[in-house]
Amino acid sequence: MMMTQTDMSDLKDAIVVQVEATLEDVQTLYRQIHQHPELPFEEHETSKRLATALETLGYEVTRGVGGTGVVALLRNGEGPTVMLRGDMDALPIKEDTGLEFASTRTAETESGTVPLMHACGHDLHSSCVVGAAAVMARLKEQWSGTLMLICQPAEEIFGGAKAMLDDGLYVRFARPDVILGQHNMPALAGTIGHRPGSTMAACTNLAVTIHGVGGHGSMPAQAVDPVVIAAHAVTRLQNIVSREVPPEETVVVTVGKLQAGTQANIIPHSAELEINIRSFDNALHRQVMEAIERIIRAECEAGRSPRPRSSAYSTRLSPYITTRKRSSGCAGLTASTSVRPTSTPCRASTAARTSRFSATPRTAASAARIFPMFTGLSGRPLQSAGPRPLASASRRKCATWRCPTRLTTSRATRSRCAPASRPWWPEH
Structure with missing residues (x-):
């Protein structure tokens, strides 16, 4: 009635x-x-x-x-x-x-x-x-x-x-x-906000362990410093939103945790990052996740990160990084339990607070679904952290920046990107 x-x-x-x-x-x-x-x-x-x-x-x-x-x-x-x-x-x-x-x-x-x-x-x-x-x-x-x-x-x-x-x-x-659902915000007390379409963003937390080679602070050349690699990665991740996401889209990439070491004169064996990603679009969410993976892998390579000796956990998927993922869809308690970052369409109901759930992989099969590009790379023997040519480091930096050209090295070992159709490309 x-x-x-x-x-x-x-x-x-x-x-x-x-x-x-x-x-x-x-x-x-x-x-x-x-x-x-x-x-x-x-x-x-x-x-x-x-x-x-x-x-x-x-x-x-x-x-x-x-x-x-x-x-x-x-x-x-x-x-x-x-x-x-x-x-x-x-x-x-x-x-x-x-x-x-x-x-x-x-x-x-x-x-x-x-x-x-x-x-x-x-x-x-x-x-x-x-x-x-x-x-x-x-x-x-x-x-x-x-x-x-x-x-x-x-x-x-x-x-x-x-x-x-x-x-x-x-x-x-x-x-x-x-x-x-509901979610309080720092706004006017007694005010209820609502709108049609997506209201609350989907969210993924990504935990990353960057492996180095520990040593004494007085002998950094004998070690591989994961703190430096992590610092470069954190800085580079800030460019995802500003340089890879269309300006009309809403995406947040926040590094909420950076933890390494115990005291000033010791180079630690590893550094830990925890990254929070939020968006309103599934395809864009996947794009951002792929960019994070690309940047961290490239920074680890550029910093000579060694490969782990073994895969103690099924979530150790990369020769350079160990990842743990917790993700949420935008359908509250109806969300799928898939391990994908946004397993349901991001169309939260009006003013509804979305619910988040754990999707930490426990088997090698589920791990491969998260990072298929890392499959088969874990478990290789630890390699020596020896010197790498400048050209090799620059090549890895090109990978970080999605450089579309091949890398060439002059006799003076100065590295530059030189596409066949162009006489010269500025150094990176």
């Missing part, structure tokens, strides 16, 4: 009344969650708080879905199934907000003791899901169908959505007709 303008106005007024009635409880829950952040897949206290709040509202609640996930159902007669999603996990960041409910928590990780903070708004997302649940439960006479609420763990490491799917989310409970 179509609603009249009067009916719509009355419904809006009723929603406003219920929002105001539940606001204090939501604020209290938000502050509790904010003050007690937990890392991905360790959201035991958070999920317990949320599950208890939803049970109090009369929902059918199932705990421990996909680890620490929570699923709540409110069946209200015939009609579509609508899913609301919020995430729960926090980040290893020290809070310095000065709030009276600021987090002072820490956690033990492989890297040692780290501070914890809800710096990405998951405390707000999950508490607002409970707020929406309260409003919908009190207005049951105004709608019919099934409301499905998801409190998702481990969004920050792209693992929680996949874990819930693998635990039979759409088989054990219901398959939603509509999925609605």
